[in-house]
Amino acid sequence: MLIFGAAVARDRAWDVAVELAERVGAPVWAAPASERAPFPEDHPLYVGGLPFATGPLAERLRGHDLAVIIGAPVFRYYPYVAGPYLPDGLRLLHITDDPAEAARAPVGDSLVSSAGVAMQMLVGALRRDRREPEALTPQEHRMAPHPPTDATAADAVMSARQLFATLRSACEADTVLVEESPSNLADLHAEWPITEPDSFYTFASGGLGWNLPASVGIALAESDSGRRRAVVAIIGDGSFQYSVQSIWTAAQHGLDILFVVPRNGEYAILKAFAELEDTPGVPGLDIPGIDFVALATAYGCHGVRASTPAEVAAEVAAARDRSGPTLLEVAINAAVPSLL
Incomplete structure (x- = not known):
């Protein structure tokens, strides 16, 4: 192998x-x-x-x-x-x-x-002839180390998988994806396969807080190089708190970057660790009441909410036509993944 x-x-x-x-x-x-x-x-x-x-x-x-x-x-x-x-x-x-x-x-x-x-x-x-491969069954969740949750949308709240499927279909084919939403990683990779080089970035080893400022740097590089590929940063509502000030830099430079915040109101990945370690009920892992649209506005970005696939697709299109950074907040249902 x-x-x-x-x-x-x-x-x-x-x-x-x-x-x-x-x-x-x-x-x-x-x-x-x-x-x-x-x-x-x-x-x-x-x-x-x-x-x-x-x-x-x-x-x-x-x-x-x-x-x-x-x-x-x-x-x-x-x-x-x-x-x-x-x-x-x-x-x-x-x-x-x-x-x-x-x-x-x-x-x-x-x-x-x-x-x-x-x-x-x-x-x-190597010899010039090629060895015939055995039949393989690829993982549905591709790069993710654990399978997707089986969660489906409840009432009017979208599931993470619905959100990511909508984003993939609404974004341009050569979009650069930056990811820091660890509890939803498998759902993202199931719906957004990486098929082109230099089109996916994430943290190397689970250290939260890198991807939001990194997405700003990547967008700067896209602008300076003249490639100008769209940059979409999917950052969970827990991860977003580690380096929120990065969106101010994006606003100051007028970068055309879309920040997507899947808001489940919890540190779901830490709840997953708690379950693995058989220590449920760890306090402080629920984070309700954060207004990401207000945060975006305070830092100089355009902030919007969407609650349905149609609204998400419309906001992606609007962000593409808008100058400067956009933050899109989308409520998703809470689901704790398996770590393995």
Whole structure:
């Protein structure tokens, strides 16, 4: 199996990654908690993202004799779930451009190299004929480490999945997606597959607060470079509080960026951790009463609300025609995901 990480995207090496995968006919996984999409998610060899806990990850690797990891650490873990690093009988080979990653890898043999250069050399060393791949069943939730919730909309409140499906259909095909809504990650990836390089950004390892200011920087780069692709930042109502002042910078620079806040009124991802650790009822994880439209107005952005798919689609179109940043607040039903 091949496991690709964010360095493949940073090296602009999607094409050679596809060539390598097709030559060996191997299933392709995204490394746990990748901050960039390392492989086109509509490719027939792509399976999805690996879980970021020791035991479940080892189980996912079971049945293979060789795992080649390129452009990612070995491995990023988040919740502690006991288990071996690797299943019996699996050999792990690791290629990274970060010597520190190579030094701290707990298992496997590491080589320090650019991901793109190493893959080009591997492709050149392989036989010209291609191995026919086995039939694969891709994960519906693609890069996300856990499956979507089964939540459906209640009354007039949209589900996260309804919202993301509407956004994907309403946004331009080459939109750059920035994501920090961890409790809704699986629903987002189920509805918004990443099929073009350099079109998806998120935090590297679960540290909240990076993506909102990063989306401003990405929009600045799109403007300065002349590409001017649309930038959509989907930031949960909990995550939004970590660096809310970033939208002021977007307003000061007149950036055409759409901030979407799925508002479920809770820190759902922390509730998921509480359930995993068998400590339900942790206080302070409900966050009702925040007026994101008022916050947007105070920071100089255009703020709007939508409550139906039709309203969301209309507001996306209006934001596209409007100069400067727009914040779109959408109430969604509360649902606590499984972390694994």
